[in-house]
Amino acid sequence: xxxxxxxxxxxxxxxxxxxxxxxxxxxxxxxxxxxxxxxxxxxxxxxxxxxxxxxxxxxxxxxxxxxxxxxxxxxxxxxxxxxxxxxxxxxxxxxxxxxxxxxxxxxxxxxxxxxxxxxxxxxxxxxxxxxxxxxxxxxxxxxxxxxxxxxxxxxxxxxxxxxxxxxx
Numbered sequence: 401x402x403x404x405x406x407x408x409x410x411x412x413x414x415x416x417x418x419x420x421x422x423x424x425x426x427x428x429x430x431x432x433x434x435x436x437x438x439x440x441x442x443x444x445x446x447x448x449x450x451x452x453x454x455x456x457x458x459x460x461x462x463x464x465x466x467x468x469x470x471x472x473x474x475x476x477x478x479x480x481x482x483x484x485x486x487x488x489x490x491x492x493x494x495x496x497x498x499x500x501x502x503x504x505x506x507x508x509x510x511x512x513x514x515x516x517x518x519x520x521x522x523x524x525x526x527x528x529x530x531x532x533x534x535x536x537x538x539x540x541x542x543x544x545x546x547x548x549x550x551x552x553x554x555x556x557x558x559x560x561x562x563x564x565x566x567x568x
Contacts, residue, residue, distance in 0.1 A: 424538055425460075425539065425540065425541075426453040426457065426537075426538040426541075427452050427535055427537060427538060428451050428472070428474060428534075428535070428537075428538055429449055429451070429534060430530045430533065430536075431447060431449070431534070432447075432533050433534050434533075438531055438532070439531045440491075440531065442515060442530070442531040443529065444531075445529045445530055445531045446528070447528070447529070447531075448527065449527050449530035450525060451472065451515075451524070451525040453524070453525070454523070457523075458523040461525070464517070464520060464541070464543060465520045467545075468516060468517060469514055469515065469516050469517060469543075470515055470517060470525070470527075470541050471513070471541065471542045471543075472514075472515055472527075472538060472540075473512055473540040473541070474511045474532060474536050474539055475509060475510060475511070475537045475539055476506075476509035476510070476536070477537055479504055479509035482507070483505040483506060484505070487501065489501040489503065510539070511536070513530075513531055514529065514544055516528040516529050
């Protein structure tokens with residue numbers, strides 16, 4: 401379906417929002433009951449978990465099992481706002497701007513992980529690569545598509561040569 405035929409507000413009445421609110425669509429269940437020991441990125445995690453999608457959204461999972469990986473967008477619900485705009489990351493000893501690091505302490509505490517899909521049964525997605533605290537609220541899921549999402553020409557900024565396995 402073309403985007404113009406979807407339900408949208410009129411473009412000429414568009415107003416910039418003062419606030420944006422989201423409703424969770426599910427919950428991530430993991431073995432991490434405390435903040436200690438959580439891998440700092442999903443790509444270095446070998447930990448299994450599951451995402452329980454709320455029943456109202458179960459039909460949105462149709463055809464997702466044909467993908468190997470998903471982007472999971474979630475809310476860091478324990479973060480107290482406001483947060484400092486600069487912080488010291490795990491892999492360096494100097495403060496960086498929060499937009500240059502992957503800290504959960506962000507102006508909008510939104511997390512993003514790429515998880516491998518192990519299986520989907522009804523409203524439950526079994527996943528591999530967990531780097532999230534147990535009972536974290538899920539905001540959205542999108543399929544990972546290598547042709548769209550992979551970039552071969554990249555720069556790693558201040559992280560160049562510093563990437564290694566580490567836990568929180």
